[in-house]
Amino acid sequence: MKPAGRAEPTSRQPVTLAANQPDRFYRGGAAIAELRGAADAAEWGPEDWVASITTLFAQPRAGLSTLPDGTLLRDAVSADPAAWVGADHAKVLGDDTALLVKLLDAGQRLPVHVHPSNSFARSHLGCRHGKTEAWVIVGTSGPNPTVYAGFREDVDAATVENWVAAQDSEAMLAALNPIPVKPGDTVFVPAGLPHAIGEGVFIVELQQPTDFSVLLEWTGFAEPGDPSAHLAIGWETALTCVDRDGWGGRVDDLVLHTADRRSPVVPLFTEQTEPFFRAERIHADSAVDLDPGFSVLVALEGNGTLRTEHGGAVPVKRGDTLVVPHAAGSSQVDGGLVVVRCRPPAPEKVEAS
Missing domain, CATH: 2.60.120.10 (Jelly Rolls)
Known part of the structure; x- marks a missing residue:
C-alpha cells in the first residue's frame, strides 16, 4: 500500500x-x-x-x-x-x-x-x-x-x-x-x-x-x-x-x-485472436483477482471497486470505461461487477500476425 x-x-x-x-x-x-x-x-x-x-x-x-x-x-x-x-x-x-x-x-x-x-x-x-x-x-x-x-x-x-x-x-x-x-x-x-x-x-x-x-x-x-x-x-x-x-x-x-458461462473469468475468444488482442468477461459476484497488464475495462453491470497493487482503488459502476496501466500491478474487482476486459496481443504472438 x-x-x-x-x-x-x-x-x-x-x-x-x-x-x-x-x-x-x-x-x-x-x-x-x-x-x-x-x-x-x-x-x-x-x-x-x-x-x-x-x-x-x-x-x-x-x-x-x-x-x-x-x-x-x-x-x-x-x-x-x-x-x-x-x-x-x-x-x-x-x-x-x-x-x-x-x-x-x-x-x-x-x-x-x-x-x-x-x-x-x-x-x-x-x-x-x-x-x-x-x-x-x-x-x-x-x-x-x-x-x-x-x-x-x-x-x-x-x-x-x-x-x-x-x-x-x-x-x-x-x-x-x-x-x-x-x-x-x-x-x-x-x-x-x-x-x-x-x-x-x-x-x-x-x-x-x-x-x-x-x-x-x-x-x-x-x-x-x-x-x-x-x-x-x-x-x-x-x-x-x-x-x-x-x-x-x-x-x-x-x-x-458464451451467454451461459458465469465463471469468474470467461475467455471471449479462441487462440486465433492472440496475435491481435485478447478479451475476457469478468463476473465479480465475489472478488476476482486479475494479473498485471495494460487493459481496457467496460463495465456492463454492477457497482463495485477496482483495487490495484500500485495504483490505488477506483470506484466502478455500470457504463464506466477505464484504462489500466501495466504498472498498476495486480488488481481485483468486486461488487457484482460484470466487466469486459480487453487486452493487447500477447507479445510473443505478435510476430506471427
Whole structure:
C-alpha cells in the first residue's frame, strides 16, 4: 500500500475515461447513451472510442482519447511505455498499445466493407497494422439481430468489381453469411473478410489500432468519389485486400456463444485472436483477482471497486470505461461487477500476425 497522502504517478493509476465519440457516417448511439446513463441519446454518436491512440482516417487528432488532466493518452504512453504497456510489450511494439476498443451501436445496418491485413497495410498504407477485429455482443434490439461475415461461396474478382461499380447492395449482402446474434456471442473478423453489422446490434469491439475500411457498399454512407472509401489508393488496389473465398462451411469457426458461462473469468475468444488482442468477461459476484497488464475495462453491470497493487482503488459502476496501466500491478474487482476486459496481443504472438 502507498503511504497516506502520497499521490501515485499517473502511469500507475487506473483512469476512468469520458466518452470519446468522433463523427461517423451512420446512425446510432442510443444504446451507448443508455449504458452510460446519459439523459439525451440524441447527442450521442454510434461509436465511443475507448483508450484510443488512433485517429480517424486521414485526420490528425479526431478519435484520440484524452485523460482527465487534458493529456492525450497517446502522449502519456509515449512518455513512459514500459509503465503503460509493460516491458515485454514495449520491446516488441514500443509505445504502441496495439489495441483500439469501441462501443458500437448500429442504429442502422452498416455497409458491406472490409479491412486490410498487416501485410497489405505495410505495402500500401505505410502502417504496421491492418485491421483485424472482433465483436462482443452486449445488447440487441429488433426482431432479428444479425451480423454478416464472409462470402457464402467463392467470388471472382470481376464480380466484386462489378458489385462495387454498380453499388449493388442487395447482391453484396445476399452473398454474405448471415449470423443471428444475442448478448454473450462473440464474432472474430479477420482482416480481408467482407462483413456488415445489422441494425440493433450493440457491441464492444476490439480491433487493431487503425481506421482502415474499404467500403464495398458506399452509397448512402460516403459521398460519390470520396477517396476515403478506397483508402485513397484507388479501387483497383483496394479491392485486392478482399478475401473472396467461400466461408459458408467454416463461418461457425468465427463465433463463440458464451451467454451461459458465469465463471469468474470467461475467455471471449479462441487462440486465433492472440496475435491481435485478447478479451475476457469478468463476473465479480465475489472478488476476482486479475494479473498485471495494460487493459481496457467496460463495465456492463454492477457497482463495485477496482483495487490495484500500485495504483490505488477506483470506484466502478455500470457504463464506466477505464484504462489500466501495466504498472498498476495486480488488481481485483468486486461488487457484482460484470466487466469486459480487453487486452493487447500477447507479445510473443505478435510476430506471427
